[in-house]
Amino acid sequence: MRLRHSPLSVTAGRAVHGKELDDDDVSGEHSRHATPRQVVAMITLVLAGLGVLVVLAVVVGVVDAAMASGWRRVAAERRENWESRQMQHHGIDHSADVDDD
Numbered sequence: 752m753r754l755r756h757s758p759l760s761v762t763a764g765r766a767v768h769g770k771e772l773d774d775d776d777v778s779g780e781h782s783r784h785a786t787p788r789q790v791v792a793m794i795t796l797v798l799a800g801l802g803v804l805v806v807l808a809v810v811v812g813v814v815d816a817a818m819a820s821g822w823r824r825v826a827a828e829r830r831e832n833w834e835s836r837q838m839q840h841h842g843i844d845h846s847a848d849v850d851d852d
Contacts, residue, residue: 785793
């Protein structure tokens with residue numbers, strides 16, 4: 752024998768969910784709580800995602816360290832070019848700075 756819920760509880764369910772509850776929903780056959788297996792699966796998924804992020808960070812760090820000297824060389828060349836353009840733009844001649852003593 753199934754116990755029927757009071758009209759008040761059905762009305763409350765309708766207010767929360769926007770629909771009437773079926774007998775199956777009211778009886779508790781469909782639990783809203785996750786099973787232990789689902790919890791373990793979710794924890795595993797989160798840990799796997801964190802592991803992927805850690806591996807990706809290590810790979811990016813290694814690649815960055817390997818290419819750093821090349822990027823420093825490019826930056827030095829660009830700075831030299833920029834400095835020479837600035838000197839020309841402001842009318843400063845580098846050859847005048849050299850002492851012929």
